[in-house]
Amino acid sequence: MSDDKLLQSRRNALKCMAYGGAGTLFALSGGVFTPIDLAMARSYDESKEGKALGKPLFVQISDTHIGFNKEANPDVAGTLAQTIDIVNGMPVQPALIIHTGDITHLSKPAEFDLAQQMLSRLRTTELHTVPGEHDTTDATVTEYFNRFGKASDNKGYYSFDHAGVHFIGLINVLQFKPGGLGTLGDEQLAWVAADLKHRSASTPIVVFAHMPLWTIYEPWGWGTGDAEQLLGQLRRFGSVTVLNGHIHQIVQKVEGNMTFHTARSTSYPQPVAGVGAGPGPLKVPPEQLAAMLGITSISVAKHPSSLVLNDTVLA
Amino acid sequence: MFLGRTRMLLTAVGMTALLGTAPWSRLTADAADSTKITVKDFMFAPTPLTVKAGSTVTWTNLDDEPHTVVSDSGLFKSGGMDTNESFSFKFDKPGTYHFTCSIHPRMVGTIVVQ
Numbered sequence: 001m002s003d004d005k006l007l008q009s010r011r012n013a014l015k016c017m018a019y020g021g022a023g024t025l026f027a028l029s030g031g032v033f034t035p036i037d038l039a040m041a042r043s044y045d046e047s048k049e050g051k052a053l054g055k056p057l058f059v060q061i062s063d064t065h066i067g068f069n070k071e072a073n074p075d076v077a078g079t080l081a082q083t084i085d086i087v088n089g090m091p092v093q094p095a096l097i098i099h100t101g102d103i104t105h106l107s108k109p110a111e112f113d114l115a116q117q118m119l120s121r122l123r124t125t126e127l128h129t130v131p132g133e134h135d136t137t138d139a140t141v142t143e144y145f146n147r148f149g150k151a152s153d154n155k156g157y158y159s160f161d162h163a164g165v166h167f168i169g170l171i172n173v174l175q176f177k178p179g180g181l182g183t184l185g186d187e188q189l190a191w192v193a194a195d196l197k198h199r200s201a202s203t204p205i206v207v208f209a210h211m212p213l214w215t216i217y218e219p220w221g222w223g224t225g226d227a228e229q230l231l232g233q234l235r236r237f238g239s240v241t242v243l244n245g246h247i248h249q250i251v252q253k254v255e256g257n258m259t260f261h262t263a264r265s266t267s268y269p270q271p272v273a274g275v276g277a278g279p280g281p282l283k284v285p286p287e288q289l290a291a292m293l294g295i296t297s298i299s300v301a302k303h304p305s306s307l308v309l310n311d312t313v314l315a
Numbered sequence: 316m317f318l319g320r321t322r323m324l325l326t327a328v329g330m331t332a333l334l335g336t337a338p339w340s341r342l343t344a345d346a347a348d349s350t351k352i353t354v355k356d357f358m359f360a361p362t363p364l365t366v367k368a369g370s371t372v373t374w375t376n377l378d379d380e381p382h383t384v385v386s387d388s389g390l391f392k393s394g395g396m397d398t399n400e401s402f403s404f405k406f407d408k409p410g411t412y413h414f415t416c417s418i419h420p421r422m423v424g425t426i427v428v429q
Contacts, residue, residue: 070379071379105395106397107394107395134381134395136417137383137418138395139392139393139394176415181420219421220419221420221421277356277357278357278378279380279419280357280378280379280380281380
């Protein structure tokens, strides 16, 4: 990326913030994210660049926290409804939706029921989920699996293929080591090894889990203790996209052929790493809230090996 | 469930009446007062907490964020405690009990039962 473009990107990012954050489109070209103003992205479908971006492959929704009702957002059902409207309003519907966990706030049956009822309003009916630690706080950890356990045979991890892309959903919120980060565990890691064993290195891989699969901030548990054993297995692939939620804000990095991205929440923002007592709900003026909530949509550009990430805010 | 709760309440009232007249009431009352653990700003306090065998420890969450209390040995596990919600567990046997918040595993605490 040239300095001019970088400057332009920064200006666009600032412009986004100034106008309440219309959103940012990230085009992945040669392993570098190029942020483009979303106002421009709206006309993208008709333009040459828009055609090059291809059709949306899937949309990532995260951290809906149905049941939360504190000051940071007293109406999380309302902001989820807005999110669903945005997805349903996309000119080309994504093939599938991925929810990266914390569907509910307290794992209560009524919260799961409301979330399921709301998500069933999505025009795209193929929904894949992984649980967050808020979805597994019930004493027997059964509410999530009773509703979403079928795909993984109640294990929480599973894989599937779509449009030449191999998707892997992982669970890293069950085996917490006290004082530590999230954990995948030996059994799950062995399963991933078997799942990837015979796959060609040219297969684009999308890995999704709730907690970040790279250490963003250890003191707040923003990472997965044994993630390196997973990433080691992924390095031979030409295109790997690692998607997470949990931290209610966008943090991303590119490392070799791997792109790491955490999504915004649809419920409430959280502080930047290390600011304040802990990763709790961040209270912002009501008029600023929608600009801090949103989704990520992922498209295939030109070739399945180049996925494009596009973050949209509710504002 | 309802009956059990009533019985517990009666026992507690009976004990208070008894303690009120006993010469060692002051000391025991203090020990009883210190069976509360506050969960605030992503920390358990006080920790470690020392209690006598037979004490019931109550954790109360004062954060806007839910927390849980899960024993490392699997002895006890609360559900998600929302703001101002509590969880209690009675410790019958002496020993050292470590616990953590499963939502925020950096939050750890210890109870020493004598």
